[in-house]
Amino acid sequence: MESNPHLILEPVQPAQPLAPYIGGKKQLARRLIRLINEIGHQTYAEVFVGMGGVFLRRDQRPKCEVINDWSEDVSTFFRVIQHHYIAFLDMIRFQITSRAGFEKLLALEPASLTDLQRSARFLYLQRLAFGGKVAGRNFGVATDRPGRFDVTKLAPMIEAVHERLAGVIIERLPWSDFLSRYDRPGTLFYLDPPYYGSEGDYGRTLFDRGQFELMADRLRGLRGRFILSLNDHPDVRRIFAGFDFREEELTYTISGAGTAAREVIITN
Template sequence: MESNLFGQREGAGVNPVAPWMGGKRALAKRLVRIIASVEHETYAEPFVGMGGVFLRRRVAPKSEVINDYSGEVVNLFRILQRHYPQFLDCLKFQITSRREFERLQKVDPSTLTDLERAARFLYLQRTAFGGKVVKQSFGVRGDGAASFNLLKLAPMLEDVHERLAGVIIENLPFQDFIERYDRPDALLYCDPPYFGCETDYGTGMFSRSDFAALAGQLRSIKGKALVSINDTPEIRNVFEGFVQKSVNVTYTLAASTSREFGELIIANFEHPLLREGAAP
């Protein structure tokens, strides 16, 4: 990687290895552009999910920390970071099959090794309809392509493995994570669940009251904070006093159906790309 004017290392962004509800695919380019233009020495994500923004960034500061409250997410990233060759061996003979999908759904992940657990999670996440995390159903591709094809997946896994070099991976409640990594030179990118979709990632992962808790904490931090979330009156009210920029994005809901949604980019700092009329 080369260095830019902020001393950040520059390289190519990589793609997430699996779909994820709220993965910010349609908004990622705009967010990445904003993040790259903000000077920071520490980049921290409290809700990394499949890394839809983290991985697509083309610049990296001195310190990078990712976090998720989901043990399945964190285990997958740790395995990709530390045990990539062994992980590929676990996936070698896997096929896309409804029967295999239903079999793995019934398996208790606590009975598996960390490698087996990561392989199970990745398989279910890649083959589930719409990148759903809970109440998953087997997704059928209209183009006939298999969702789990190791020939296509292996290069993606290798890219993520290399990108995770030197990255700190945490498994903390977002409040503890923000408190631990907040500093004057930090940029915290927060991608919490959408308002009204708090239970889409599992019971006890995030609650309606956590939006106010997040906003309250970000009001008192030393570093810079950037939040992306669905645009609702409730969210605008909770984050009153922050910079708020509305953005319309188009998401594909099915093979031939798309719909425009309102997203909100929120910040605790002023930025040219967040002004009204600006097109990040």
């Protein structure tokens, strides 16, 4: 790590993500965090934070941290946990794991709700949706564990995330605008966009395949440093040619069945 005193990282207590999220980095998080800690930086800026699968698991932090997601559900959720934690706990206190409750909340239009209601809906649906899906959610059934929405277990997890968010800047910007706003020497960006070929998994309007070419061009002119994680695909290697690639072997698990997979970590 660089010796510049402005780039020194300090220890921080990791927290658990509050719900599954499709494309979450549970398997890859430890390897990513090790790499993040090796790169001296004054600002850590996460471009697609999702449920915070990497951000919350980090054990060191710089002076400035910024998280971002163009999803209004995600950005509203983290703002509510940061600023209205007690009121949020009161709102979910009597919620139970129920297919009827899931389908009722799924049918609601998020834009018609208050920020607290929207965030409570989002957490409930994400905890109960099969495979942490965002688009096309279905009620997840499991016969080998208790119901996933148990407030007695959730309350201390929410408190830990609330404490971890102290001092963190929360943005809701398109990824390109976010890069422009925070790019400078000393910034380390972590990008975890939708997988190549699965761009619609988070909603049709959030990201499309043409964004990858634009992203590669923007990253080539970056003043700061970046780490980008994606699935290993020939087009990914073509689009991001010229950067450093690390191959990572993983196992994707769906309904108890494991499938070997390979992802890449791309850096400048």
